[in-house]
Ligand SMILES: [Zn+2]
């Protein structure tokens with residue numbers, strides 16, 4: 001143990017010493033760049049800038065070249081920082097960060113204070129120093145946008161955008177808060193923060209389309225048509241997915257979800273023409289919905305207190321012959337129903353008590369017959 005600890009201390013020392021040498025060398029490079037800048041090396045060699053010249057000439061990354069050129073130009077104007085770099089008190093990376101802070105208008109005491117922060121902290125301090133003019137604000141506002149772009153078959157969407165400061169903070173806080181409300185999965189499984197926020201965004205979108213989101217039991221699900229290409233389905237067991245009418249291409253999980261929540265009509269296509277049409281699967285009747293909601297009194301998953309978008313779920317899946325019989329239905333919140341069961345593949349343990357259900361992970365079964 002002692003040997004191991006000593007070894008790590010020695011390696012740390014060696015690492016620190018190397019970093020000092022790297023900083024020394026970068027400093028010397030910065031002096032050279034400063035001299036070459038003065039004789040307009042970029043212009044005389046046909047480069048657009050000194051950064052471009054350093055990048056192309058010495059195979060240096062653009063970020064490193066930018067730091068080098070920036071330091072070369074600013075070090076002579078900030079003698080105290082330069083002195084501390086030469087004295088090996090500051091690494092080259094910290095020197096560049098402090099120079100950026102100084103250029104942003106920080107006073108001497110702020111610069112001294114920055115030495116007690118990590119490099120990310122110095123970056124944040126620098127961002128706060130920058131003054132935002134009316135022109136900057138207007139430009140940020142003009143450049144605001146949000147888009148949701150589907151891939152070619154609409155089976156996934158990429159969401160991106162730029163929001164002005166206050167609106168963006170509001171959005172981030174709301175997404176964070178909503179994501180944190182979503183429950184953890186059993187067996188120690190957790191969603192990542194990004195996954196929780198993606199689910200939160202969908203929930204927020206649903207609420208804005210349907211203001212009944214927090215009612216005891218929302219109404220019957222949508223009635224949709226699902227098109228299945230029989231030429232492909234016959235050959236692959238339906239793995240190629242299917243298309244929802246006027247909507248995205250979906251896979252077996254979403255198809256099961258549609259069957260559970262609404263009435264679905266399957267339309268078989270051959271060569272693009274409808275050749276078979278199922279009877280529209282009946283949605284759960286309002287009377288049975290009310291009965292099940294009243295019987296369960298909330299999400300039946302053990303420990304769950306969420307009352308968000310309570311819905312009946314078929315314990316034996318519809319695609320496996322499960323009926324609308326109340327014995328086969330259990331009330332679940334939106335997260336446990338849509339995320340945990342239909343998208344993440346967990347199942348209700350049929351042996352768990354009716355009002356204290358457990359979720360279990362079952363092996364991935366065959367795709368539902370469509
Ligand atoms: Zn369901």
Ligand SMILES: [Zn+2]
Nearest residue numbers: 299304333336
């Ligand atoms: Zn729940």
